[in-house]
Amino acid sequence: QSALTQPPSASGSPGQSVTISCTGTSSDVGGYNYVSWYQQHPGKAPKLMIYEVTKRPSGVPDRFSGSKSGNTASLTVSGLQAEDEADYYCCSYAGSHNYVVFGGGTKLTVL
């Protein structure tokens, strides 16, 4: 299956907001409200930041928010902080056969 499409990089200054997009199809992002976002620092395991498009697990700052419109999901990080610099991956349910598909990842740089 094809990966979801994410921009390879994004950046912003401390305190600013940045939005990362994740484009799929009607068979994945557009077809289900099961989109999640993962943060991964170098050499570390991924960390769940958003699930079911907009929900935040306990402990994730409310600076992180998710949304979806049609076949594109988005992760917005508000009030950027240095520790937000990481790779971010989106993931979507893609039906019972393909199960899930991940995006290629976006490297977020805090300038």
Added chain:
Amino acid sequence: EVQLVESGGGLVQPGGSLRLSCAASGFTFNNYWMIWVRQGPGKGLEWMAYINQDGSVIHYMDSVKGRFTISRDNAKNSLYLQMNSLRAEDTAVYYCATVITRAAFDYWGQGTLVTVSS
């Protein structure tokens, strides 16, 4: 504290086999679906296989179907991935993770590196 600890990775020749283990603690293991996800060097994430609480539901990504086998032992709070007929493209860090809902994996292990090379 929730912990998932993978082990069993290493260097293996093409065509060889490895068995990965994932030891769980700090939560009720048999309440959770579990998944194996891998990440090739410098690459993104890719799911491999998942299993439900009692092992009655199992699904594999097409590229590993027939080569990899996922299993669990709830009495030992452990998840396994038997990998046979390994190929160079299977080289990756392999993570186990808990599944809380579709496409949502909340607890992850630290990963174990599998290198397939002659």
